[in-house]
Amino acid sequence: MSIRIASLTKKFGAFTAVSDVSLDVAQGRMLVLLGPSGCGKTTIMRCIAGLEVPTSGRIEIGGKAVFDGEARVNVPVNQRNVGMVFQSYAIWPHMTVRENVAFPLEMKGLPAGEIRTQVDEVLALMGLSELAARGASLLSGGQMQRVALARSLVMRPAVLLFDEPLSNLDARLRDRLRVDLRELQSRFSITSVFVTHDQQEALALADEVAVIKAGTVLQRDNPVDVYRKPKSSTVAEFIGYQNVFPVEIEGSDAGGTRFRFDGQEPFRAAAPPPAGRDGIFACIRPDDIALAPAGEAPPGPNSLRGEVTLASFMGPHMHYRVRLHGRDTVVEVFDRRIEGAMRIGSEVDLTVPPEAVLLLPRSDK
Amino acid sequence: MTALLRNAPLFGLLAILTVLAIVPIGFVVYTALLTAPPFSGNATEWTLGNFAILSDPRLRAATFNSLVVAVGGTLAATAIGCSLAWLAARTDVPGKAFIHIAGVLPLFISVLVAAVTWALLGAGNSGYLNIVFADLGLPFRIDMRTLWGFIFVEALYHVPYPFLFTYAALTMITADMEDAAAVHGANPVQATRRIVLPLVKPAILGSMIVNLVLMIENVSVPMILGGPIGLETLSLRIYYLMTRMPNDPNAASAMALVLAAFVVVLIYAQHWVLRGRDHRTVTGKGLNQRPVALGPWRLPALALVALYFFVAIVLPVLALLLGSFRANLFIPNSLAFLDLSQMSLARFTQVVTSHEVRSGLANSVIVASATAVFGAALFFALAYVVHRTRLPGRKALEYVAMLPLAIPALLMAMGTLWTWIGSPLPVYGTLVILILAFIPRFMPQGYRAIASSITQIHDDLEDAAMICGATRPTVIRRIVLPLVRGGIFATIFLLFVLGLREIGAALFLYTTYTRVLSIVLLEAYESGLWDFVASLSLLYSLLLGFFTLIGRRWMTPVV
Numbered sequence: 038m039s040i041r042i043a044s045l046t047k048k049f050g051a052f053t054a055v056s057d058v059s060l061d062v063a064q065g066r067m068l069v070l071l072g073p074s075g076c077g078k079t080t081i082m083r084c085i086a087g088l089e090v091p092t093s094g095r096i097e098i099g100g101k102a103v104f105d106g107e108a109r110v111n112v113p114v115n116q117r118n119v120g121m122v123f124q125s126y127a128i129w130p131h132m133t134v135r136e137n138v139a140f141p142l143e144m145k146g147l148p149a150g151e152i153r154t155q156v157d158e159v160l161a162l163m164g165l166s167e168l169a170a171r172g173a174s175l176l177s178g179g180q181m182q183r184v185a186l187a188r189s190l191v192m193r194p195a196v197l198l199f200d201e202p203l204s205n206l207d208a209r210l211r212d213r214l215r216v217d218l219r220e221l222q223s224r225f226s227i228t229s230v231f232v233t234h235d236q237q238e239a240l241a242l243a244d245e246v247a248v249i250k251a252g253t254v255l256q257r258d259n260p261v262d263v264y265r266k267p268k269s270s271t272v273a274e275f276i277g278y279q280n281v282f283p284v285e286i287e288g289s290d291a292g293g294t295r296f297r298f299d300g301q302e303p304f305r306a307a308a309p310p311p312a313g314r315d316g317i318f319a320c321i322r323p324d325d326i327a328l329a330p331a332g333e334a335p336p337g338p339n340s341l342r343g344e345v346t347l348a349s350f351m352g353p354h355m356h357y358r359v360r361l362h363g364r365d366t367v368v369e370v371f372d373r374r375i376e377g378a379m380r381i382g383s384e385v386d387l388t389v390p391p392e393a394v395l396l397l398p399r400s401d402k
Numbered sequence: 403m404t405a406l407l408r409n410a411p412l413f414g415l416l417a418i419l420t421v422l423a424i425v426p427i428g429f430v431v432y433t434a435l436l437t438a439p440p441f442s443g444n445a446t447e448w449t450l451g452n453f454a455i456l457s458d459p460r461l462r463a464a465t466f467n468s469l470v471v472a473v474g475g476t477l478a479a480t481a482i483g484c485s486l487a488w489l490a491a492r493t494d495v496p497g498k499a500f501i502h503i504a505g506v507l508p509l510f511i512s513v514l515v516a517a518v519t520w521a522l523l524g525a526g527n528s529g530y531l532n533i534v535f536a537d538l539g540l541p542f543r544i545d546m547r548t549l550w551g552f553i554f555v556e557a558l559y560h561v562p563y564p565f566l567f568t569y570a571a572l573t574m575i576t577a578d579m580e581d582a583a584a585v586h587g588a589n590p591v592q593a594t595r596r597i598v599l600p601l602v603k604p605a606i607l608g609s610m611i612v613n614l615v616l617m618i619e620n621v622s623v624p625m626i627l628g629g630p631i632g633l634e635t636l637s638l639r640i641y642y643l644m645t646r647m648p649n650d651p652n653a654a655s656a657m658a659l660v661l662a663a664f665v666v667v668l669i670y671a672q673h674w675v676l677r678g679r680d681h682r683t684v685t686g687k688g689l690n691q692r693p694v695a696l697g698p699w700r701l702p703a704l705a706l707v708a709l710y711f712f713v714a715i716v717l718p719v720l721a722l723l724l725g726s727f728r729a730n731l732f733i734p735n736s737l738a739f740l741d742l743s744q745m746s747l748a749r750f751t752q753v754v755t756s757h758e759v760r761s762g763l764a765n766s767v768i769v770a771s772a773t774a775v776f777g778a779a780l781f782f783a784l785a786y787v788v789h790r791t792r793l794p795g796r797k798a799l800e801y802v803a804m805l806p807l808a809i810p811a812l813l814m815a816m817g818t819l820w821t822w823i824g825s826p827l828p829v830y831g832t833l834v835i836l837i838l839a840f841i842p843r844f845m846p847q848g849y850r851a852i853a854s855s856i857t858q859i860h861d862d863l864e865d866a867a868m869i870c871g872a873t874r875p876t877v878i879r880r881i882v883l884p885l886v887r888g889g890i891f892a893t894i895f896l897l898f899v900l901g902l903r904e905i906g907a908a909l910f911l912y913t914t915y916t917r918v919l920s921i922v923l924l925e926a927y928e929s930g931l932w933d934f935v936a937s938l939s940l941l942y943s944l945l946l947g948f949f950t951l952i953g954r955r956w957m958t959p960v961v
Contacts, residue, residue, distance in 0.1 A: 088865050114868040121869045127862035131884045140880075144871030185866075192870060 038099030038195045038228055039064050040085065045094035047080050054080040055091075056252040062196075062245070065226035067219075069260075071239040071275070072249035078232045081249070082198050085230060086121050087114030098195050115144070120189030120227075121198040124205065126181040130174040134165060134184050137173055141192035155191055163187040179210045186218070190225070197222070199231040203238060215241055236276050240264060248272045255400055269400035270318035278320040279369040284396070286310055286317055293391055299364040305339055306394035317396050324371040325393035328357060331384035339389045343368065345379045359385060412793045415784055419802045422842040426817025427809060433820065434655035441824040452656035461639055461657070467624075468636040470549055472617040475556030476610050482557070482710060483564025484606060491572035494693040495703050504711040505569070507950060509562035511715070512903045514920055515939045516559045517626035518927060519718040520546050522725055522936065525627070530721055546627050552635075555627065556617045558714045563616075564609040571605035572598070590694070611672045615665050619810035622905060626927060636661055640812050644910055651816070658813040665808045722943065725936025726750045753937035761915070762922035763945075769833055769918055770901030773840040774894045777848050780841065782890060785853035786878070790864065803849040806842050811906030815839055819910045831913045843907040844900050848893055855889025856882070895953040903946060919945075 040062040047055040055077045062068040070078035083089040084104070085096060093106035098119070103112040129137055135156060142152040160166045163183045168176070176184065182202060189197055199218075203211045219242050222229050233239050239246050240260040247257040256263060256272045267273040270281050287295040287303055294310040295303045298319060311317055331342055346367070347358035354371040355378050361368060368387060372378075379385055429440060434452050438444035455461055483505065490501040508516075523531050524546040532543045545551060575598060583593035624638040634642075636657065643654035696703055727745045753759060781803075787793060788800045806814060818839040822829045829835045859882065867877045883890075905920035912921050919942055926934045 086865075086869055088868070114865075115871045115873055117869075118871070119869055121866065123862040123866060125860050125862045127860065127866035129863055129867070129881055129885075140867065140872075141870035144876070188866075188870065 039097075040068075040196055040228060040230065041095075041097040041100075042081070042085070043095040043097075045081065045084060045096065046092045047077075047084060047089060048092045054252055055084070058094075058249075058252070058254055060247055060254065060257065062228055062230060064228055065223075066244040067222055067229040067231060067242060068245045068247060069231045069233060069239040069243035070247050070249055071233060071236060073234055073275075076249045077252035078249045079200055080252075082121075082200060082230055082232050085196070086119050086198055087112065087117050118192065118195045119198060120192055120194030120196070121200065122182075122185045122189055122202040124201045126178075126185045126202075126205075128173045128176065128181045128184050128188075130172075132173055133169065134171050134173055134176070135160070135169040137184055138165075138187045138191050141188060145192070159187045159191045162190070178206050179214065182206065182214060186221070190221075190227075194227065197227045197229045199229065201233055204233070204235070211238075218242065248275060250275075250400070267320070267395070267397065270320050270397040271400040273318075273320040273395060273397055277322060278395070279323045280319075280321040280326075282319050282366055284317055284319045286396070294396060296396065299361075299366055301364060304389075304394070305391040306396050307391040308394070308396060311396050311398060313398060316399055318399065320395040320397055321389060321393055323356070323369040324354065324373075325390065326368065326370045327388040327390075328359070328370050328372045328379070329386050329388075330379070331386050334386065334388075336386065337388065339391060339394075341368070341387045341389070343385060343387065345381055345383045345385055348379055348381055350375070350378070355379075357385075359387060361387075409793055411783070411787055411791075412795055412799070415780075415787060415799055416795070416802075418780065419784075419799065421821070422838065423802055423805055423809075423814075423845070426814055426821045426842070427805075428817070429820040430655045430658055430813050430817045433652055433816075434659050436652055439651040440820045452652045455650075455653045455656060456660065460634070461636070464634045464636050464639045467549060467552075467634065468618055471552040471556060471624075471635060472614050474549075474553040475560060475617045476613040478553065478557035479560040479613055480564045480606065480610055483561040483609065484568045486561065486707060486710070487565050487568035487572055489703055489707065491569050492694050493696050493700075493703070495696060495700055495707075497704055497707075500711075501704075501707050503951075504707055504715070505565035506562050507947065508559045508714050509566075509950070511559060511718075511943060511946060512622075512905070512920060513555070513559050513620060514622035514626070514905050514923060515722075515943055516555055516718065517623045518923070518935055518939050519721050520551070520555050521626055522721045522932075523717060524551065530724065531717075547631050547633065549633070551627050552623055552633075555623050556620065560613045560616060561710075561714070563612050564606060567605040567609040568602055571602040575601055607672055607675060611668055614668055615807070615810075618661065618664060619812060619906065621812065621909070622924070625924075637810070637812060641909065644812075644816065655813075655816060658810060658816060661810045662808060662813055665810065669808055719940075719943065722936055722940040725933065726753075726940045749933050750937045750940070753934050754941050758917070758922055759919075759938060759941070762917050762919040763941075765833060765836075765916055766902055766919040769836045769840060770898045772833075772837045773844065773901040774897035776837065777841045777844060777897045778852065778890055778894045781845065781848040781852045781893065782856075782886075784849055785856050786882070789853060789856050790861075790882075800849075804846050807846040811843060811904075812909065814843055815907050815910050818842075818907075830911075831916065833916050835911050836908055836916065836918065839907040839911055840901050840904060843904065844897055847900070848897055851893040851896065852886070852889060855886040859885050892953075895949075899946065899949050899953065902949070 040060075042058060042060045045055055045058045046053065058077075058081060060068065060081075070081060072078045080089060084091045085098075087103065090111060091104055091106060094104070095102060095106065096104040098117065102108065102110045103117055104110060129140075132140070138159060139152050139156050142155060147155075157166070160169055163186060165180070165183055165187060168180060173181070173184065185202070202218075203214055206214065215238060231239075231242055240263070243260045245257060246260050246263045248255045248263065250271060256268045258266075263272070264276055267276055267278070270278075274281050282298045284296040284298045284304075287297060289295065289310045293305055293307040295305060296317070296319065297303050304319070306319070341361050343359040343361040345357050346360050347356070349356040351371070354373050355375060357370045357372060357379060359368045359370055370387065433439055435448055435450070436446045437449050437451070438446040486501055486505045489495045490498050490505065495501065521529075523529050524544040526532070526545070526547070527536070527543065529544070529546070535543060546555065579597055579601070580593050583597045584590075588596060619637055621637045621641050624633065624635040625641065628634060628638065640654045640657050640661065643650050643657065727747060727750060784799055784803050788796045788803075818835065819830075822835050822838065829838065863881055863885070864877050867881045868874075872880065903920070905924065908918055908921055912918065917925070919938070923935060923938050923942060926938060
């Protein structure tokens with residue numbers, strides 16, 4: 038079923054957690070709400086579930102209003118048929134795995150035989166059959182996660198909500214469960230909303246990503262566009278553009294846009310100039326910057342010299358921090374050459390391809 | 403669902419709390435401002451004259467005595483309790499289980515029994531200990547009928563609060579915190595002074611406030627030890643003004659308000675001392691604690707604990723055994739203690755099977771059980787509404803639930819009397835009025851105990867059940883109650899033992915047929931029936947000790 042959120046606002050006293058948010062999720066798609074902690078993404082999800090009562094706005098599930106501030110509609114949480122996987126898993130410790138999973142069906146008043154069949158089915162699907170009789174407090178984190186998912190799937194929910202369900206797991210388990218989750222969600226084609234602060238998780242899971250900050254949606258797009266075409270420097274920063282500098286636009290020509298930063302000689306971006314001239318930021322990914330020992334290649338356009346202040350081996354690449362000569366700026370660079378890596382104190386030349394420079398305003402709001 | 407229906411639990415609870423706590427307090431304030439007690443049939447008018455009693459020199463002396471006893475007793479109890487807690491929690495002293503019992507057991511010995519027993523042991527030259535001292539040729543005697551005696555008894559039996567509070571705080575400090583201090587250059591003494599002490603300070607201060615309040619409002623110690631020689635405290639003055647002819651309930655009310663004012667000042671002082679501190683700094687499970695090695699001091703430390711246990715528990719029990727089983731109460735010298743030919747079970751059997759004791763025991767058990775069960779149900783409802791709903795006004799509920807902490811038991815008893823004596827419900831003269839006084843009396847402890855188990859359940863567990871389609875009552879029945887079952891049993895048990903022990907809240911509320919055990923004991927003492935008092939005290943202590951020992955495991959975390 039689809040979800041439609043219109044002008045959702047939620048205030049806690051004087052604090053506005055969610056401010057006039059409108060979003061929709063088509064049947065069977067997964068929307069990821071991405072944002073830093075405290076940005077209001079969890080509140081949006083809890084409003085969909087019915088765990089928070091919005092201050093105003095409208096929420097529809099499957100075309101039917103479950104909340105409408107004006108019409109004073111508020112379907113109680115236990116009648117919304119929404120599944121939710123909590124960050125804490127929320128597995129009831131005094132029940133067995135089977136009792137946990139059977140609970141939603143008991144609440145629906147299904148006959149015992151029916152419950153048994155459906156629970157067995159879901160437990161088998163999640164690979165939990167062997168653990169059915171085990172007390173829930175004796176499970177590992179990964180197992181609890183699967184029980185929580187089984188408990189939500191068994192109720193055949195109209196929509197499925199995920200509240201940072203992977204954040205309490207160790208890195209390897211997280212990678213595996215992320216893939217499993219995506220597979221299950223698309224196989225059953227359940228409309229889902231997933232909340233996370235991890236950009237990699239967001240891009241990997243989403244059909245659509247909504248980047249949230251301070252209770253508002255900054256950008257909503259498919260993951261590839263969010264990654265490649267952030268609409269503001271705020272979104273760019275969140276999605277991995279680690280170099281964000283304030284710049285002054287000089288002008289433009291056939292080659293693109295000329296701009297300055299730190300008041301030094303002009304720089305080039307391939308893109309045409311942005312609408313406004315003030316409050317513009319250059320955003321560059323650390324892996325788009327080329328790095329070479331100083332003087333190795335003749336200085337070209339968009340070239341900068343500086344000194345390495347940090348060199349850190351990351352596996353696939355080296356992470357350098359370079360302090361530019363004559364400027365206040367420090368640049369983050371990922372370089373794939375591991376052999377002959379630079380040392381701290383080395384002089385280096387950096388080259389920034391004009392195509393790699395995005396010129397963006399801070400944000401719409 | 404209309405707003406009225408949704409808020410029904412809130413209104414219901416507010417109504418109950420109003421009847422149990424606010425109306426009684428209101429009646430005491432009202433009475434303090436009148437010329438005649440409520441429902442006395444006498445014409446009455448407003449006056450401030452009742453406060454004139456404050457200039458009475460006897461009252462001033464009594465107030466001074468109250469302060470000396472409460473401060474002295476609290477300091478001594480804190481010193482003993484914190485030492486026991488430190489030994490049990492942080493050192494390699496042998497016999498930790500024993501230290502724990504020594505620290506907790508006195509909590510459930512009625513202070514009334516303790517006072518009676520120490521009167522037997524150390525009042526005048528016929529006190530058992532003084533007989534022993536005389537026979538040993540020792541030059542000194544002890545006298546319990548002095549302020550020193552008051553302080554001694556109060557201190558001895560109020561050790562459990564500092565012990566339990568400090569013990570809990572000490573076990574919550576992880577070894578990491580001390581390790582971090584060591585890594586950053588502190589020696590063990592500096593680490594204790596700079597890290598451990600500040601972390602347990604709120605617990606120590608909290609227990610001191612509890613003890614000050616309990617000692618200020620205590621009636622049994624001054625009545626038993628000081629009554630016969632006219633050595634009085636503020637609480638005893640109030641009791642006499644209520645019960646002795648010519649009585650003056652209006653002046654008693656005025657004085658009870660003064661007493662309450664002391665307590666309120668103390669509680670504010672505590673908040674002021676702890677202002678701006680985050681009490682939650684002490685969290686965690688206290689894993690990997692490394693005990694402090696006492697070295698050659700291990701056995702002397704244990705010996706000191708044993709000495710405390712001997713003085714606080716063993717000596718009184720021996721005295722009670724002697725008092726109960728010796729046929730002839732006259733004891734000429736120490737050898738007479740061992741004279742088995744004088745020993746007889748006859749008197750003890752006669753006392754404990756007497757009609758008065760049996761009916762007192764039955765009344766006590768009924769009142770304590772009802773208080774425990776109904777109290778736990780009410781406190782659960784309160785704690786659930788306060789911590790798990792967003793009903794407006796839930797904070798007010800919590801405030802009222804904690805209010806009796808600042809209200810002396812005497813005052814509550816007076817207020818409860820006037821609340822029900824004029825009510826059309828035939829409650830006065832039945833056991834019900836005792837239950838109605840006991841429940842608010844133990845509300846702060848009971849509420850806090852249940853609230854702490856409810857807050858330990860993660861909100862998500864309830865939200866998950868709601869999402870799965872459960873209604874609020876189903877969530878409470880299927881998720882919350884099973885998870886807090888342990889906490890609720892512990893609270894019921896605690897309330898039961900406190901109810902068995904209580905005397906202050908029963909003082910003005912009993913009648914001939916509704917005397918509880920503590921009242922039977924008090925009346926027997928006032929009639930001078932020494933052998934009866936000893937036998938009954940022994941029975942009473944055995945009863946409380948029995949329940950304390952079987953419930954110790956569950957009750958310690960919540961007291």
